[in-house]
Amino acid sequence: MVWYIIPKATGGGAFKFADLFKEKLGILFDKEDEMCSLVGGVNFLLKTVPREAFTYLDGQKKFVEIDHNDLYPYLLVNIGSGVSMIKVDGDGKYERISGTSLGGGTFLGLGKLLTKCKSFDELLELSHHGNNRVIDMLVGDIYGGTDYSKIGLSSTAIASSFGKAISDGKELEDYQPEDVARSLLRMISNNIGQIAYLNALRFGLKRIFFGGFFIRGLEYTMDTISVAVHFWSRGEAKAMFLRHEGFLGALGAFTSYNDQSHNDLKPHHHTVQRAILNCSGHNFRHIPVTSNLNESETIECSINLV
Numbered sequence: 551m552v553w554y555i556i557p558k559a560t561g562g563g564a565f566k567f568a569d570l571f572k573e574k575l576g577i578l579f580d581k582e583d584e585m586c587s588l589v590g591g592v593n594f595l596l597k598t599v600p601r602e603a604f605t606y607l608d609g610q611k612k613f614v615e616i617d618h619n620d621l622y623p624y625l626l627v628n629i630g631s632g633v634s635m636i637k638v639d640g641d642g643k644y645e646r647i648s649g650t651s652l653g654g655g656t657f658l659g660l661g662k663l664l665t666k667c668k669s670f671d672e673l674l675e676l677s678h679h680g681n682n683r684v685i686d687m688l689v690g691d692i693y694g695g696t697d698y699s700k701i702g703l704s705s706t707a708i709a710s711s712f713g714k715a716i717s718d719g720k721e722l723e724d725y726q727p728e729d730v731a732r733s734l735l736r737m738i739s740n741n742i743g744q745i746a747y748l749n750a751l752r753f754g755l756k757r758i759f760f761g762g763f764f765i766r767g768l769e770y771t772m773d774t775i776s777v778a779v780h781f782w783s784r785g786e787a788k789a790m791f792l793r794h795e796g797f798l799g800a801l802g803a804f805t806s807y808n809d810q811s812h813n814d815l816k817p818h819h820h821t822v823q824r825a826i827l828n829c830s831g832h833n834f835r836h837i838p839v840t841s842n843l844n845e846s847e848t849i850e851c852s853i854n855l856v
């Protein structure tokens with residue numbers, strides 16, 4: 551028996567590694583567009599998985615009821631290496647309206663250079679133990695310890711990320727890597743939250759969903775993004791996060807099989823004849839799919855969405 555597996559592949563790696571896979575393994579990818587897959591993944595999750603979206607503020611996670619009849623339009627902010635901001639108007643209806651190159655790759659790249667740590671997890675661990683006020687310049691540092699209440703800035707607001715390094719008279723080695731990691735995480739998350747809200751405002755979008763592997767359900771990251779959205783919207787808008795935020799593209803590629811409507815899909819036991827890969831420009835992540843062969847010569851896949 552000969553088995554032909556055509557993996558669905560999305561992300562830059564689907565293009566970057568296509569020839570390598572063909573040459574070394576004889577495997578051809580079924581390439582799916584990255585933005586289309588991201589949107590497909592989020593729509594699938596929001597329509598199919600209960601308690602998928604939640605807000606996170608002041609250490610409180612609150613699940614959001616999604617009204618399927620009032621889901622669109624929304625803003626999807628996908629934080630991978632870079633950041634894409636996509637206005638979603640329906641199934642397959644979307645427009646990439648903005649983005650920023652200051653994303654997860656910036657956090658990891660700068661973090662590695664500045665702290666000498668080797669991995670994302672190490673950098674995060676460091677950031678948990680740091681204090682950003684050691685290196686960030688606060689409004690109070692500029693205004694002699696007081697708020698600048700006339701323009702709505704408290705003394706503890708960050709006036710300038712990493713600003714204290716200007717005149718501290720310190721070298722990089724004099725700072726604790728924990729504090730540097732913390733400032734970096736705060737700077738990137740805050741900036742993304744701000745740009746996201748400004749784009750939501752630009753298009754009159756009330757809902758903003760944040761996804762991408764950068765978030766990883768991390769409380770500090772989500773809290774910073776939420777505070778940024780809250781601050782800039784003067785409490786009018788709320789950032790929302792997704793429980794399966796790191797697998798949006800792969801899920802979208804999966805739901806695109808045979809142009810199946812998301813409504814026909816259930817999160818358990820899909821019989822498909824292919825496999826799924828989520829390919830970024832530099833790594834592969836397999837969506838948690840278990841598979842086994844059955845008598846009709848198909849691969850039975852069961853997505854474990856927990």
Ligand SMILES: Nc1ncnc2c1ncn2[C@@H]1O[C@H](COP(=O)(O)OP(=O)(O)O)[C@@H](O)[C@H]1O
Pocket residue numbers: 561629630631632653654655656657658670671762763764765766796829830831832833
């Ligand atoms: N274990 C990890 N290894 C590497 N990066 C990670 C890890 N966990 C989270 N990240 C973050 O995720 C980002 C990549 O997100 P991802 O959604 O996979 O985007 P891309 O498709 O560009 O690879 C990294 O830049 C990093 O900030």
Ligand SMILES: CC(C)(COP(=O)(O)O)[C@@H](O)C(=O)NCCC(=O)O
Pocket residue numbers: 561562629630631632633634648649650651830831
């Ligand atoms: C090129 C990308 C779509 C690739 O997606 P990623 O692998 O970063 O998830 C993304 O990195 C991006 O949107 N970067 C550019 C940001 C901008 O300046 O608009």
